[in-house]
Amino acid sequence: MNLAKSRIDIGLYTNNAQPLLEFWRNEIQLPFDHLLPVRKGQKQHRFDLLGSVLKINELAAPILERPPSGYCELLIARKGVVETRPLADPEGNLVKLVTVGMHGIARIGIRIEVNNVEAHRRFYIDALGLPEGPTAGRAATFLAGDTVLFVEHSPKLRSCSGLEGKGWRYITFQVFEVDREHECVLQHGGRELLAPVTLGTTARISLVSDPDGNVIELSQRASLTGSLEVKCRPV
Numbered sequence: 001m002n003l004a005k006s007r008i009d010i011g012l013y014t015n016n017a018q019p020l021l022e023f024w025r026n027e028i029q030l031p032f033d034h035l036l037p038v039r040k041g042q043k044q045h046r047f048d049l050l051g052s053v054l055k056i057n058e059l060a061a062p063i064l065e066r067p068p069s070g071y072c073e074l075l076i077a078r079k080g081v082v083e084t085r086p087l088a089d090p091e092g093n094l095v096k097l098v099t100v101g102m103h104g105i106a107r108i109g110i111r112i113e114v115n116n117v118e119a120h121r122r123f124y125i126d127a128l129g130l131p132e133g134p135t136a137g138r139a140a141t142f143l144a145g146d147t148v149l150f151v152e153h154s155p156k157l158r159s160c161s162g163l164e165g166k167g168w169r170y171i172t173f174q175v176f177e178v179d180r181e182h183e184c185v186l187q188h189g190g191r192e193l194l195a196p197v198t199l200g201t202t203a204r205i206s207l208v209s210d211p212d213g214n215v216i217e218l219s220q221r222a223s224l225t226g227s228l229e230v231k232c233r234p235v
Helices: 017-027 117-127 178-187
Strands: 009-014 032-039 042-049 052-059 071-077 085-088 094-098 108-114 132-136 139-144 147-153 168-174 191-199 203-209 215-221
Touching: 009 017, 009 042, 017 042, 017 052, 071 168, 108 117, 117 132, 117 139, 117 147, 117 178, 178 191, 178 203, 178 215
Parallel strands: 009 052, 071 094, 108 147, 168 215
Antiparallel strands: 009 168, 032 042, 042 052, 071 108, 085 094, 132 139, 139 147, 191 203, 203 215
């Protein structure tokens, strides 16, 4: 995968953003970047997450009760942190402040619980083109630029059932050619949730899922790539 940004973003959904905004701004001390109107009934509060983006999507309509995704915990490396500090925001989304360099985390890491580590290993390497890093305890690791993905087996069967639900819901890869990367994912076993679509002059995006149905957004953002031109080549 040809990344346009050497780290990935993470998003969640809520019906009541204010307590979350206060937590991430005051407790975690993330700088608020801007508010993005996504569509009628949805606005996205964006925080700078050490070069990644924390996306808090606020929905007007009640969020349906859906199984949790495999995205379990956000790990943030912070200078001055000597002992790991586990926290949770007001809606129970897990976050952990860790020492810079712990398990290779220079900025952020994301812990993902899966049904089958080997199936995800093939997906991350073949479909997403991510290099595998050293193991971290029970977890296999994969490197998306300087973001570390920690993939570990869960004894609890997980099958994510869509984008809009409670808890951590999706991750975003910023790429140069959405159509090409989207087709590559499909050719290597990924499932299409949304075919590539252009959003005005801002971005061209698509949605795919991993073997457990966890949602992955592929984004060709004009501010990073300079163009939203479709330049799909054979993969």
